Amino acid sequence: MSYVCNLFGELTNISLEDVTALKDRFKRHMHLDTFEHKKDQILVIDAGFNNRRKIGWLEKFVYQYIADTIPLGRFEKLYFREGTFFSCIFFGHKQFEIIRYNEPERPEWWQGESISYIHALKDRIMELLRKGAVLD
Numbered sequence: 159m160s161y162v163c164n165l166f167g168e169l170t171n172i173s174l175e176d177v178t179a180l181k182d183r184f185k186r187h188m189h190l191d192t193f194e195h196k197k198d199q200i201l202v203i204d205a206g207f208n209n210r211r212k213i214g215w216l217e218k219f220v221y222q223y224i225a226d227t228i229p230l231g232r233f234e235k236l237y238f239r240e241g242t243f244f245s246c247i248f249f250g251h252k253q254f255e256i257i258r259y260n261e262p263e264r265p266e267w268w269q270g271e272s273i274s275y276i277h278a279l280k281d282r283i284m285e286l287l288r289k290g291a292v293l294d
Contacts, residue, residue: 164238172201228250
């Protein structure tokens with residue numbers, strides 16, 4: 159299923175108790191397409207929601223909970239997609255940081271459309287609105 163926002167990836171060395179508690183948090187606010195705890199203590203997550211207001215909830219209650227379960231000296235990461243923007247959430251012992259992917263630089267020889275989908279879409283919509291305004 160396609161959601162406005164998705165959280166996905168794998169967490170390793172996570173206990174069954176932490177998986178159960180995390181799943182309870184997710185079930186209250188997100189749709190779980192995949193939430194599978196494998197026998198070698200790997201949790202595979204693919205969860206989403208269609209309400210951008212829940213991003214703050216995710217950062218405060220889910221990311222912090224995951225960070226609190228990470229043992230000292232271990233590091234994990236998950237990925238987050240919001241529309242066409244991507245982030246990586248890095249977890250360490252009791253801390254996390256969200257790093258947004260930067261828009262890639264296009265090669266010097268590239269003469270095509272803008273690589274930013276959002277900017278290109280906005281430009282197309284504005285052009286259609288201008289054309290519509292002229293026709294009326």
